[in-house]
Amino acid sequence: MTLDPTRLRPATRLIHGGTVRSEFGETSEALFLTSGYVYDSAEQAEGTFNGTVEHYQYSRFANPTIGMLESRLALIEGAEACRTTATGMAAVNAALLAQLKAGDRVVASRALFGSCHWIVSTLLPRYGITSEFVDGADLGQWQAALSRPAQLVLLETPSNPMLELVDLRAVADLAHAAGAIVVVDNVFATPLLQQPLELGADVVVYSCTKHIDGQGRVLGGAVLGRKKWVDEVLQPFIRNTGPALSPFNAWVLLKGLETLPLRVAAGCRGAEAIAEFLAGQPQVRRVWYPTRADHPQHALATAQMSGGGTVVTFELAGGKDAAFAAMNRFRLIAVSNNLGDSKSLATHPATTTHMRIGADERARLGITDGVIRLSVGLEDPEDLRDDLAQALAGG
C-alpha cells in the first residue's frame, strides 16, 4: 500500500516525500546525472513531443532526480507545484520575468537581498516595468503604494541583514486589492518557520544554497506556487530560457532536506543563545533577532513565524573599526558573505553584501558601519560564545 505523503508530518515528508525508486530498489534517492533520454521507438519520441506519451525528454525540461526534489519541496511548503533553478537568483528572476511585461508596475520592500534589489531597481525599468520601493515594516507605505494598480509585489521577511519583518497577511490583502500577485523570498525563515502561502502569498522563492543545502556545498533555487501558474506561466519561461538545476546539485539538496528540521532547530537554539549573550555585552549597542522581546516587531514575529531563524544581527558601538577588529579576531567563526551553513559565518554588510546599494540606502535600512550579521551554525553554542567573548574583549 502506498502512503499519502500529504498525511505525513513535516519531518517525515522531508525524508520520504517525492521519492521514486528505480527498478533497482535503491534506499537512497538515485542520481540521474543525464542530460537526455532515449526512446524505445520513433513513435515513442513522436508521442513524447506531441504530448500523447509521458516520457522524459531533456533535462532542461525535467529530470527524475530534480523531480524528486521538486515534489519534496512542494510537499513541505504545502504548494501545488514547484520548479527548481540553478541558483536562488535564477528562481527570483524567473518568478518575476515569467509574468511581467512592459507597462507593468512592481512594488517591493526596500530591504531586499542585493541582487533582488538590482533586478527591481535597475533591470525591470529597462524593459519598461516601473518599480517602487517601500519600507517593508511600514504598512502605511504599502497602503499608499498599493492604492494604485500593480501587477506584482516582491518582499523578503525577515530581511537581510536587519531582520526587519513584513506583515504577510496585511500586505497580501493590500496587494490583491491592487491586482498584484505576491512573491515572497522566504530564505531567512526557511520552509519550516514560516508558511507564506497560508498567509496569503501566491508564490514563494528560495535560495536552496542556504539552509536547504545547509552545508555550503551547492547553489540552487526554487519557485513554488499554484499548479496552473507554474504550468502555464513559469514552466514555459524556465523551459525556454534554461536556468535548470544540475541533477547532481538536486541530489545534494534532496539529501539536505532530510536533515533540515534538525539543523534549523539547532541553528535557532544557537542563535537565541548567541543573541542573549550579545545583548549583555557592553561593546554591543543593539541586537536584532525576530522572536526576542526587544525586537520592534516581536508580536508580528511570534504571530507569523514559529521560530526566529538562524541569523543574529548586532551593532558594535565602535563602528567599522570595532566591527573589523572583532571579525579579524574570530578564531572559530569565519568571515564570509554566505549564510545558512553548518559553519558559523560573520558578514560586515556595509562593506560587502550591501556595499553597492550606496550610503543613503544603507542609512535608510539601518545598516550602519558597526553592524555585523552572524549566521549561526551547528557548532556548540558555548564555543561560539567563547569566540565572540574573546573577539569583543580584544583577543
Ligand SMILES: *Cc1c(COP(=O)(O)O)cnc(C)c1O
Ligand atoms: C542568497 C539569497 C538569494 C540569492 O540566492 P543565490 O542562491 O545566491 O543565487 C536571494 N535571496 C536571499 C534572501 C538570499 O539570502
